[in-house]
Amino acid sequence: MATVALEGVSRTYGSRSVVDGVSLEIEEGEFVVLLGPSGCGKTTTLRIIAGLVEPTRGIVRIGGADVTALPARKRNVGMVFQDYALFPHMTVGENIAFGLRERRFDQAAVESRMEELLALIRLPGFEQRFPDQLSGGQQQRVALARALAYSPTVLLMDEPLGALDLKLREAMQVELRRVQRRLQITTIFVTHDQEEAMSLADRIVVMRDGRVEQIGTPEDLYRRPGSAFVAGFIGKVNFLRGSIQSVSGPTCVISLGDGLVVEAVAHASCRAGSPGSIALRPENLTLISPQPNADSGRILGTIEQRRFLGNVVHYFVHTTNDQVLIVEESSTGRILDVGDGVGVAWRIEDAFAFGADEPRG
Amino acid sequence: MKAIVARHRSGARPRWHLFLWAPLAISAALLILPQASFVWMSFHKNLGMGLVSDTLVLDNYLRILSDPFYLGSLWLTFRLSLEATVFALILGFPAAYCLARARSSWVSLLVVLLLISSFVTIVIKVLGLSLVLGQEGVVNQFLQAVGIVSEPLRLLNNSSGVVIGLVQYTLPFLVMLLFGVVQTIPVSLEEAAELHGASRASTIRRVIVPLALPGLIAGGLMTFNLNMGAFTSAVLLGGGKVLTLPVLIQRKIFLDVDYPLAACLATVLVVLVFLFNVASVLLLRWNMRSQRPS
Numbered sequence: 249m250a251t252v253a254l255e256g257v258s259r260t261y262g263s264r265s266v267v268d269g270v271s272l273e274i275e276e277g278e279f280v281v282l283l284g285p286s287g288c289g290k291t292t293t294l295r296i297i298a299g300l301v302e303p304t305r306g307i308v309r310i311g312g313a314d315v316t317a318l319p320a321r322k323r324n325v326g327m328v329f330q331d332y333a334l335f336p337h338m339t340v341g342e343n344i345a346f347g348l349r350e351r352r353f354d355q356a357a358v359e360s361r362m363e364e365l366l367a368l369i370r371l372p373g374f375e376q377r378f379p380d381q382l383s384g385g386q387q388q389r390v391a392l393a394r395a396l397a398y399s400p401t402v403l404l405m406d407e408p409l410g411a412l413d414l415k416l417r418e419a420m421q422v423e424l425r426r427v428q429r430r431l432q433i434t435t436i437f438v439t440h441d442q443e444e445a446m447s448l449a450d451r452i453v454v455m456r457d458g459r460v461e462q463i464g465t466p467e468d469l470y471r472r473p474g475s476a477f478v479a480g481f482i483g484k485v486n487f488l489r490g491s492i493q494s495v496s497g498p499t500c501v502i503s504l505g506d507g508l509v510v511e512a513v514a515h516a517s518c519r520a521g522s523p524g525s526i527a528l529r530p531e532n533l534t535l536i537s538p539q540p541n542a543d544s545g546r547i548l549g550t551i552e553q554r555r556f557l558g559n560v561v562h563y564f565v566h567t568t569n570d571q572v573l574i575v576e577e578s579s580t581g582r583i584l585d586v587g588d589g590v591g592v593a594w595r596i597e598d599a600f601a602f603g604a605d606e607p608r609g
Numbered sequence: 610m611k612a613i614v615a616r617h618r619s620g621a622r623p624r625w626h627l628f629l630w631a632p633l634a635i636s637a638a639l640l641i642l643p644q645a646s647f648v649w650m651s652f653h654k655n656l657g658m659g660l661v662s663d664t665l666v667l668d669n670y671l672r673i674l675s676d677p678f679y680l681g682s683l684w685l686t687f688r689l690s691l692e693a694t695v696f697a698l699i700l701g702f703p704a705a706y707c708l709a710r711a712r713s714s715w716v717s718l719l720v721v722l723l724l725i726s727s728f729v730t731i732v733i734k735v736l737g738l739s740l741v742l743g744q745e746g747v748v749n750q751f752l753q754a755v756g757i758v759s760e761p762l763r764l765l766n767n768s769s770g771v772v773i774g775l776v777q778y779t780l781p782f783l784v785m786l787l788f789g790v791v792q793t794i795p796v797s798l799e800e801a802a803e804l805h806g807a808s809r810a811s812t813i814r815r816v817i818v819p820l821a822l823p824g825l826i827a828g829g830l831m832t833f834n835l836n837m838g839a840f841t842s843a844v845l846l847g848g849g850k851v852l853t854l855p856v857l858i859q860r861k862i863f864l865d866v867d868y869p870l871a872a873c874l875a876t877v878l879v880v881l882v883f884l885f886n887v888a889s890v891l892l893l894r895w896n897m898r899s900q901r902p903s
Contacts, residue, residue: 300800321806333801337819346815350806394805 250309251276251434252297252402257306258458259292266292267303268458274402277432279425281445284455285481290438291406293455297436298404299323311401321350326395327404331411332387334379340366340390341375347398365393368427385416389423396431403428405437409444421447442482446470454478475515476602479527486533486573492524492601500601502526506569508547511596517603524603530576532598535563535584536591549573551588565592644879651873659866669873679857683877686853689768689843690836693775697783697832698825700776705787706817710796720788727781735774735845739765742773742846766848774842779832786831790824791817826893830886837882854878 250273259267267289274280282290295301297308299320308316315323326347334343344365348358366372369389379387388408395403409417425448428435439445445452446466454461454469454477462474466482473479480487490504500514502524512526538548549567561583563575573592584590651669654662673679708716741747742764749761764770794817802812818825840855847856854874861871 298804300804320800320804321808325804327801327804329797329801331795331797333795333797335798335801335816335820346802346807347805350808350811394801398806 250274251278251311252436253307253309254293254297255307255309257293257296257303257308259289259296259301260304265458267296270306270455270458270460272453272460272463274434274436276434279428279435279437279448279450281449281452282436282438282455283442283445283449283452283481284440284461286440288455289458290440290455294404294406294436294438297402298325298327324398324401325404326398326400326402328388328391328395328406328408330407332379332391332408334387334391334394336379338378339375340371340377340379340382343379343390344375344393344397346394351398353398361397365397368396368430369393370423384412385420388412388420392424392427396427396433401434403433403435405435407439408437409439410441417444418447424448446482452482454481473527473600475517476525476527479600479602484530484574484576486528486530487525488528488567488569488571488573489523489525492518492520492522492603494520499596500524502601504547504569504571508569510547510599512599512601513597515600515602518601519603522604524601527600527602528573528594528598530562530574531560533573533575533592533594535565535575535577536593538589538591547573547592549590549592551584551586551590554584554586556583563590565590567592647872648876650869651876653869655867655869657866659868661869669870670877672870673873673877679874682852682854682857683881685768685851686837686855686878687881689771689775689851689853690833690839693772693779693836694829694833696772696776697779698829701780701783701828702787702821702825705784706791708784709788709791720785723781723785727785731778731839731841732845734777735842738770738774738777739846742770765846766850768847768851770846770848771843771851771853774846775836775839778839778842779835782835783828783832786828787821787824790821790828793824794820823893826889830889834882834886837878 252272252274254270254272257267257270258265270289270293272280282293284290292301296303297310299315299318303316306316307314310323310325335346338346341362344362345358348361353361362375363372366374369392371386371389371393374382374386374390379390382390391408409420412420421444437445437448449466451463451465452469453463456477462469462478464472464474469478469482473482476487479485488504490502490508493501493503493509495501495514495518498514499511500518500520501509501511503509504526510526518524536546547567547569549565551563552566552572553564555562555564556579559579561577561579563577563584565573565575567573575592650661652665652667654664654666654668656662673683708719743749744761744763744765746764748764749758752758753761762769764773798816798820799812802816803809807815838855839853840859843851843853843856844859847853852860855878858871858874858878861867861874
């Protein structure tokens with residue numbers, strides 16, 4: 249049985265639809281990330297689960313029970329807010345004990361639980377401090393302990409790492425996953441950062457314009473993107489625009505202009521005779537010598553820019569059909585120069601063709 | 610002046626704060642000179658007919674602090690001010706809270722109305738109140754019609770009238786101040802409280818009120834200070850029967866022509882209000898420090 253389930257949940261504000269028919273099932277102990285650009289409805293979806301926003305339509309279930317009409321305080325969920333929302337007039341200890349006191353735990357239980365939690369978040373002896381005496385990362389951990397104190401059915405996190413700098417953020421991701429695995433607590437985490445989503449999630453729910461675009465493991469989404477949007481949002485990707493000539497089962501043939509015709513894995517949105525594009529990951533492209541035999545999966549061009557990034561080199565190749573491809577090569581091989589003529593090759597199974605639905609922004 | 614302009618020409622930012630010395634000096638003079646002169650006056654003896662002695666005496670202070678009449682007036686002023694402050698806070702805080710939390714485009718209009726109503730001169734407000742609060746006034750008619758009271762309440766020419774007038778006078782200021790206070794409390798704190806299991810009442814008690822407390826005390830002090838010095842409502846709604854200190858001071862000047870005693874009452878009033886404020890602030894700071902060892 250799913251711990252959290254959404255069934256056709258929608259939320260509109262006036263005529264504006266923020267969440268539009270979202271259905272989800274989250275299993276016990278699972279770490280699910282809601283991922284999408286700002287305004288895609290991920291935070292509103294989380295707040296609907298929390299009970300802070302009422303859905304206009306649909307059903308929310310937690311632990312199998314319909315909680316759609318239940319106020320937030322009775323849903324037994326924990327939440328870490330974007331700004332942490334620690335109570336500034338209370339000590340760390342009082343903050344963590346907040347939910348326990350509201351649930352009428354006795355003093356001894358509160359104290360033993362607090363000790364456990366402070367050890368869990370690695371801040372033992374901090375109970376007398378005030379939030380403004382802590383660093384951002386420490387506040388974050390206190391907020392986590394407060395949300396976990398009363399053993400909620402599900403832990404909700406709304407871009408909790410957004411305010412931290414990159415190093416601390418990565419450390420907190422590791423810390424978070426450690427705590428989550430230890431407690432086996434079902435977690436729903438909202439972020440717009442795809443790298444964060446990839447590193448944390450068991451499953452990622454990609455959202456766009458209030459709808460679920462695709463649900464899958466990080467690997468699924470990366471290797472088998474369900475749409476051009478997902479391909480563009482998860483990891484780096486090159487899009488080559490063209491027109492689809494024919495579709496035959498799992499593959500299609502697409503013309504990229506300048507006489508270039510290539511084969512690619514066809515997405516359901518591909519229609520023969522309509523515009524489309526192929527998505528190519530920079531690391532799936534290789535530079536070859538510029539021989540003008542236009543095989544499938546081979547394109548000619550000139551290196552326009554080079555970025556040496558340490559372990560890899562990114563080449564920006566201006567192709568003969570006037571598009572730019574980013575090619576990632578290992579930095580151990582020969583380094584090419586700007587202005588060099590090159591060929592770019594890829595395997596057919598690494599090229600994903602999508603219909604007219606192009607990525608926005 | 611030359612230096613300022615010269616700095617400006619040289620490309621640096623002009624030192625605007627230097628222009629503030631003149632207005633500061635004028636304000637200080639206008640504030641301190643009259644105060645100093647009535648404090649000075651309070652140490653003289655009244656010789657009648659508006660004349661005062663040349664010698665400095667403490668007679669006025671001894672008289673005020675030993676005469677039950679003046680002490681009674683002092684206590685009355687204090688009590689009515691405190692009552693009116695408490696009522697204003699009870700009425701004002703929920704209003705300010707709702708105003709600050711409302712997500713409606715009406716809010717700015719309501720705040721503007723509040724601002725405008727605070728500009729309306731107190732005489733006009735009090736006049737309106739005296740019509741509404743009379744034996745045949747709307748309030749009494751309503752209370753009788755609903756059956757809350759059988760006899761009309763006496764809401765004018767007594768201390769109830771004065772308290773109502775004071776609340777009416779200070780409420781717009783207080784609501785505007787508390788509106789700003791509530792706005793500084795992030796909504797996410799209330800959401801966090803609710804999510805972690807707090808009922809509405811518990812959220813108010815454990816989160817909203819403690820965080821608003823410094824603002825509530827500041828607003829309460831402001832209201833109290835306005836009340837202590839309020840003259841118009843005391844005179845017009847008290848019907849000459851509620852003798853608060855400001856009313857007594859006016860009488861001493863215009864009826865008894867006893868400038869030294871009036872000055873002395875005024876000094877006592879100012880000093881007491883000042884001490885009350887200092888004590889409140891110290892108490893608040895002591896209370897905060899005792900909660901929080903730094």
